[in-house]
Amino acid sequence: MDLSDSVLVKVSVHYIGNKGNGDELIISQKPLVLTDRDKLVMKEPFLSKFTDELSKYSFSHNTSLDYHEVYNFCLNTFADTETFHVNSANIAKHLYENTLHPKIKAGELYVCLYDNCLVDGKYVEALGIYKTETKSNFIDLEMDNNQFSMTMREGVEVSKFDKGCLIFPTNAEQGFEVLIYDNANKGEEAVFWKEGFLGVLPQANEYFQTNQFLTLTKQFIAKQVPQEFEMSKTDQIDLLNKSVEYFRANESFDKKSFEEEVFTESGLINSFRNFEDSYSETNDVEIPDKFDISTQAVKKQARVFKSVLKLDKNFHVYIHGDKDLIEKGYDERTGKSYYKIYFDEES
Numbered sequence: 469m470d471l472s473d474s475v476l477v478k479v480s481v482h483y484i485g486n487k488g489n490g491d492e493l494i495i496s497q498k499p500l501v502l503t504d505r506d507k508l509v510m511k512e513p514f515l516s517k518f519t520d521e522l523s524k525y526s527f528s529h530n531t532s533l534d535y536h537e538v539y540n541f542c543l544n545t546f547a548d549t550e551t552f553h554v555n556s557a558n559i560a561k562h563l564y565e566n567t568l569h570p571k572i573k574a575g576e577l578y579v580c581l582y583d584n585c586l587v588d589g590k591y592v593e594a595l596g597i598y599k600t601e602t603k604s605n606f607i608d609l610e611m612d613n614n615q616f617s618m619t620m621r622e623g624v625e626v627s628k629f630d631k632g633c634l635i636f637p638t639n640a641e642q643g644f645e646v647l648i649y650d651n652a653n654k655g656e657e658a659v660f661w662k663e664g665f666l667g668v669l670p671q672a673n674e675y676f677q678t679n680q681f682l683t684l685t686k687q688f689i690a691k692q693v694p695q696e697f698e699m700s701k702t703d704q705i706d707l708l709n710k711s712v713e714y715f716r717a718n719e720s721f722d723k724k725s726f727e728e729e730v731f732t733e734s735g736l737i738n739s740f741r742n743f744e745d746s747y748s749e750t751n752d753v754e755i756p757d758k759f760d761i762s763t764q765a766v767k768k769q770a771r772v773f774k775s776v777l778k779l780d781k782n783f784h785v786y787i788h789g790d791k792d793l794i795e796k797g798y799d800e801r802t803g804k805s806y807y808k809i810y811f812d813e814e815s
Contacts, residue, residue: 474515477549478499481576481578482576487564495561513627523648526669527539527666527668538665566664566665577597598631599630600629629649674762684743688747692743693736714730715766719760721760724757
């Protein structure tokens with residue numbers, strides 16, 4: 469996916485109040501009138517959150533996509549871009565009907581039509597749907613005869629929309645390709661955007677499978693292992709490092725070889741399998757025993773696989789290699805624990 473040459477064609481804006489709180493819905497009569505500079509200024513920040521590192525989703529419906537509101541509004545727009553504003557209004561109405569939870573904030577809905585987006589080697593159109601809820605104060609200065617006058621204005625920073633999605637017309641019969649951004653990402657507010665409003669499910673591709681398995685592994689080591697096993701922090705960090713290293717060193721994943729290389733002991737392996745069953749049921753996901761590894765997902769997850777040993781508020785020790793080179797002890801004189809670190813060179 470390459471969006472650098474994409475062009476922002478049209479933008480419609482509507483106001484979405486919280487229906488559950490009795491707020492109003494305001495539908496604009498026509499798209500915004502934008503200059504070429506306006507389109508350039510808006511395009512980059514509106515697209516910058518969407519990268520290959522995001523999981524891909526598709527619109528989904530229990531019965532048929534024929535009954536999926538947002539999917540059909542997008543389908544009609546891609547078929548005839550002259551219906552863009554009408555369908556943007558329909559999307560706004562659908563969002564308003566799903567804005568019922570009291571914690572969901574009111575805000576503006578931006579619906580954007582893009583052209584010239586490079587996806588899988590083809591240039592296609594795209595639809596962007598964004599919601600802005602957070603306002604900021606801005607200083608607007610004017611000068612007249614070497615004298616400044618100031619007006620304080622309230623508005624939205626272009627790069628700081630709260631929720632967004634980008635829809636490509638590829639794989640239309642399977643529910644399109646959808647990328648999602650949500651700065652909340654937790655709680656009822658996040659669920660309403662992804663499930664209640666958009667109605668999407670993650671695609672079971674290599675990115676999703678790699679991301680899910682690494683998330684599962686991280687949670688197992690951080691939460692379950694300390695409850696069942698007498699294991700030091702350095703040993704836990706060593707398991708995290710081995711997990712990431714397995715995914716970095718291999719192009720394809722095999723659960724049996726992963727368990728043998730990372731966990732090695734039968735007791736730890738059985739515990740991991742039980743935790744995986746619970747994780748799959750809780751998150752309603754099924755991860756196959758074998759799949760191709762996504763390097764993008766590995767890079768993203770490696771950032772949150774913490775190989776840091778935190779010692780009070782004084783020291784953070786980063787452990788990236790051989791855990792046997794760090795030794796824990798207890799000093800009776802001071803009544804404090806300590807770590808002894810062995811190394812060859814200092815830089």
